[in-house]
């Protein structure tokens with residue numbers, strides 16, 4: 001029996017081994033297939049192995065010795081975890097074309113981690129501001145569309161999902177405090193959107209999550225062109241924020257050779273539905289887009305802003321339209 005080594009020197013050896021094992025075992029008692037393996041680009045980890053029953057299959061059928069309790073084999077090209085960053089969508093006032101383009105890019109990208117940067121849902125119905133009587137104003141209708149969009153994100157199959165609360169989601173809590181305090185604590189964003197069942201981790205408004213070496217939060221109290229730099233100063237580290245609907249990236253040098261990055265990745269809302277700002281200023285300052293990142297095992301995340309330019313964007317070197 002060939003001894004399994006870590007990391008495996010040649011991923012082709014493993015693929016050949018799996019093909020041999022599959023051929024030898026005509027009917028397997030589990031759903032593991034070579035396609036499952038290839039879907040993960042040669043990345044074998046405990047999660048994907050368990051999900052598809054691959055480890056058990058290999059232990060029974062393989063010619064290689066996978067006797068380690070968590071066999072982790074990584075080809076050199078798949079060491080990075082892929083992260084998708086979704087900025088303010090303001091569902092149901094999202095821009096359908098921009099959303100669909102982001103989703104097409106996300107399916108191409110196949111993220112391991114998805115981060116919602118807040119203001120994913122608009123929560124217009126519970127806003128404390130005066131409401132436009134021409135607009136539908138039904139919370140359950142709004143929530144139904146928000147859940148549809150979450151369904152689409154869930155279908156991407158990411159193993160880690162972080163939902164950062166924005167000031168718009170926070171409208172629900174403020175509404176409860178001022179109008180229905182008896183319901184406070186019983187009616188919550190995570191429960192309303194079934195986030196736990198969907199596998200999303202929810203981060204309260206004005207709090208942050210640390211993904212690797214990167215801080216994630218909706219805002220640190222400012223919304224201008226320098227909000228990402230102000231947030232870097234607040235965290236004294238690398239940070240991504242939402243809230244501003246602008247796309248900006250700053251990289252600050254560091255004498256130790258560990259530059260810090262601050263970024264905001266635009267928004268995916270509908271410009272025609274903005275009633276809180278002059279339309280021309282919104283179009284001048286705000287950018288449709290999103291962000292992607294590649295996370296090293298040491299926690300460094302290499303970031304890329306993905307602006308939508310004349311209805312297209314590029315991910316994985318592919319033009320998405």
Ligand SMILES: [Fe+2]
Nearest residue numbers: 088119243244
């Ligand atoms: Fe927003």
Ligand SMILES: [Fe+2]
Nearest residue numbers: 119166167243
């Ligand atoms: Fe916001």
